[in-house]
Amino acid sequence: MAKGYLLTKSKYIRGLQCDRALWLDVHRPNLARYSAEQMRRFDRGRDFEQAVRDSFPTGHNISLDLGRNTSAYPEHTAKLLDENPEAVLFEAGFLYDDVLVLADIVCQRPDGSLDIFEIKSGSKLSDTYRRDAAIQHYVIAHCRPLHSFNVIHANPPADNPGSSEQSNNSELPFTIVDLTDDLDAQSDTIAHNISIMKDIALDTKEPTTPTGQHCLEPYACPYQHYCAQGIRQLALF
Numbered sequence: 161m162a163k164g165y166l167l168t169k170s171k172y173i174r175g176l177q178c179d180r181a182l183w184l185d186v187h188r189p190n191l192a193r194y195s196a197e198q199m200r201r202f203d204r205g206r207d208f209e210q211a212v213r214d215s216f217p218t219g220h221n222i223s224l225d226l227g228r229n230t231s232a233y234p235e236h237t238a239k240l241l242d243e244n245p246e247a248v249l250f251e252a253g254f255l256y257d258d259v260l261v262l263a264d265i266v267c268q269r270p271d272g273s274l275d276i277f278e279i280k281s282g283s284k285l286s287d288t289y290r291r292d293a294a295i296q297h298y299v300i301a302h303c304r305p306l307h308s309f310n311v312i313h314a315n316p317p318a319d320n321p322g323s324s325e326q327s328n329n330s331e332l333p334f335t336i337v338d339l340t341d342d343l344d345a346q347s348d349t350i351a352h353n354i355s356i357m358k359d360i361a362l363d364t365k366e367p368t369t370p371t372g373q374h375c376l377e378p379y380a381c382p383y384q385h386y387c388a389q390g391i392r393q394l395a396l397f
């Protein structure tokens with residue numbers, strides 16, 4: 161377990177899907193296995209992320225300063241924001257309630273408030289994107305004043321423009337959706353979820369949650385081979 165925080169956005173999202181998957185993420189992450197298709201999807205997501213970041217030419221990527229030393233991201237982020245009133249940061253780190261999140265793009269306004277942009281490569285605002293945005297918003301809003309929280313997603317296909325909640329009136333190759341008001345209302349639920357997930361993460365015993373449809377939705381769980389193995393062993397007795 162990394163020093164300085166207990167959960168991350170990814171672990172929180174995993175915990176919403178399955179308590180056992182969260183526990184494995186914390187205690188036995190080396191058991192995770194991703195398919196070739198999942199790896200390709202991650203690559204496509206990174207390519208889209210980079211294309212969006214190219215639209216913010218003054219942006220500074222904190223991962224270039226700190227690499228994988230994610231525990232140091234929040235302090236370094238705070239320092240950069242304090243030094244430059246108009247800072248634009250990529251991978252800015254925020255820590256609250258033992259949860260670390262890294263924001264894709266943070267733009268600071270002269271009054272010190274932040275505009276946050278989370279990048280999603282899909283062409284519409286799915287429920288999973290909303291859940292993802294909710295935990296990011298919760299943590300960041302407790303660290304700094306927020307002006308807006310936005311999701312940037314790929315433009316919908318030209319033959320189905322209605323699949324986006326917000327039309328794109330510009331020439332930009334992506335759509336920006338402002339979720340600030342929606343997310344402001346979810347704080348109590350997120351705090352409750354985090355409290356439960358911290359108990360799971362700190363427990364030394366692995367949950368015995370059985371496999372089921374939740375192993376496939378909303379994401380294909382990377383521990384399916386491991387849990388299936390347990391079922392096969394049980395079947396021998």
Ligand code: SF4
Binds near residue numbers: 370374
């Ligand atoms: S395979 Fe299913 S039961 Fe096992 S950790 Fe993943 S979601 Fe949970």
